[in-house]
Amino acid sequence: MKLAFLLASVSLSLFSLDSFAASLRVAGSVNDHKLYLTLLKEIVKRSDKYDSLDYVYAKNGEPAVTRVYADLEADRLDVYWTATSIELESRFAPVRFPIYRGMLGMRIGMIHQKDANMLANVRNKTDMMKYSICSGKTWSDTQILESNGFTIAKSLKYKNIFEMMLAGNRCHLFARGLMEPFNEMRTYPELPLAVDKHVMLRYQMPYMFFVNKNNPQLAAHLLQIIEEIFEDGTYEKLFFNEPEVKAVLAQANVSQRVVIELENPYLTEATRSIPKKYFYDPLQP
Template sequence: MRRRDCLSLCAASLQSATAAGAGAGAARPRVRFPRPQRQFELRRWYPLALLEQALQRSGWEVELQPSEQVMVQSRALRELQEPDGAVDVAWSVTSAAREQALRPIRIPIYRGLFGWRVLLVPQSRRDALRAVQDLEGLRALTLLQGHDWPDTEILRANGLRVLTTARYDQLFAMLARGRADAFPRGVTEVEYELARESQTVALEPHLLLHYPAAEYFFVSTQRPDLAEALEQGLLRMVEQGDLDRLLQRHHGAALKALHLGERRRIALHNPLLPSATPLADERLWWRP
């Protein structure tokens, strides 16, 4: 099946699922989200499951609808700033600049997991980083990241050498060809990527990078109604333990398989982290 046809079918399935149970002819608010670059079943995507549940907790029964075009993160966030933008909500690791331009809902949807990073390496060099002990050792490597990802700026701020490209798929090809030593990936992302790229890349077994990071839902500053609904719904899920249960249902097995507590942890600082980040609220953050 072609990529476009697959995405269209997945989108149609999601819209059908979110519409189930509505009365005949009932009009429901439409909430548009960025169509992803990856191919997978959208109804099984954790951010969408969380988005739908949070809105339901606030009394919103919505139709979740992907944008017509695939959107990289930077474009999705730009669309949120436009009066007639193509999306109503997006999610991203936060930064001071993003919080100034958009309305953040300051509840980390992955409980900070995007700041915990393992490394993908070329298949032939699976054990090549065994000797890396600390940040200085890491600085001798060349790492890969997307050109518009906040992680790129964070890594460079720690003195790390980073090679970038605008195309997500190209990063894996560059790694397989030996253009870089490693590709840091979030612990909730790497299972899917390893399964897809298992012929050419491998999981580095020794290292775990960490910097404080929060991935939030963002909406337009012109949508206080949507922001309030999301905040209320997410808070209710946190208080009742449902956000953690949903995250564990989607990612718990993969996290366990990474043996994160047994890895050598290298701490990095995050200069992009806004002062309003609720780091003191222990309910919101995951710890290995």
């Protein structure tokens, strides 16, 4: 009887351990309503391994991206999100789903209000290359733009880029993903910012989740749930209800812009093979 009782107790304990769901350690903050965190919240609702998000940098604020990458490698962070590249996919395990459905590869210029018509006469890539572009030093966009021959002014810190453009005169425009600048103008109403209405640069650049290279099981777990979220129509609702996406569809006037197609030489073949159904093209009717 005693042996049977002990075995039953051990079995119950093991069951309890197996059924325990952990927190998924992420960057960002609890008040951040970006699409990648909205998606992660939906993922943990459906996961049998995770039941909540743990915002690792909640107390001290998010550090430079180099520190974030180091934390991901050191297993102090479970998930991060960024535009992909060959280098990142060799360093981390990618979750091959384009969170913004390809729209971050569509770049429009944030400019000084006084330069509203600066790009009005741009008709092609040669015309556009007369203007210098601000971008993040470690961003995948920077490598892509440089590989296409553009002059780039770089900064490690995101907020410094506005000063470089507005006050420092180190660049003509800040190239932003299609859905980004309208929200940024609301975030920084004190700055004399405007969004160029004339040109859009476009290249393939999926924005994806990344996890520790030694944890491909987590990458597979996240992708499986994301595929379920997409197939049942939930992601369609999350995407079109995202404030930044709403803003771009209402304000970007994509059909009235000169579209300059660029090459992205920094994609792996696996990423080039992401199913087309996951992407969204606002140029299509």
